[in-house]
Amino acid sequence: MLSDVRNYYGLARDFGQAGYFETEHSEQIVSELKLEIKAGKLVALSGIVGCGKTTMLRRIQEALSQDREILASKSLSLEKSQISLATLIMALFYDLATEKDFKIPTQPERRERALRDLIKKRQKPIALFIDDAHDLHGGCAQDED
């Protein structure tokens, strides 16, 4: 929205920046999701377009970061239909590697072993977040977020 419009109607900010209205129900969902994540489960968060799935995921990631019990990793690739297991493994490497010039092994067996060692080194459970997961690999995945 243009600032002229906002000023005309006395709005301090755009509606999109109005804040997060948390209902009892949404609080319960976040609480349940955090428990499921901590239990090491595969969780699918689904809902209609625009209902707040992505926003909720961001809040959960922030909450996990603040709790410091679980490391949050996230696949950032926008081309969801091109995402493969290798892409997700790469996302984990990028988010977990502590060395500045870390190189991801190209050979699959070596790569997976390196990831296993990296996970052990970080000494915390890891949650991998994938937004818009319904488009993964040509729509094969059933989870949405």
Next chain:
Amino acid sequence: MLSEKLSTPLQFEYYLTRALEEAYKVGQKPVEADMIENVLAKDINGLEPRLTRQGYNAKVLAELLNAKPREIKSFLSGQLSSGRTQELQSALLAAGIPL
């Protein structure tokens, strides 16, 4: 009026912004109901928008129902025969897709 026709935060954000922008152009303050009515998409709760909000666009539906995209587009715009429309609706319901 908005709460009757809209259901998600994204819709409220979009249409409130549209209404204020359009009302601003003609200097309307406060924004009146007719302005809101004008900016709301006429077919906002039609079959195609509802399915799209659930993640089922024409391409996905064509794959799911084993139909041609052109036929799905006709189905969504209500231009198929009643018999075939009924078949596709039954197939969607059988697949667990809410209509």
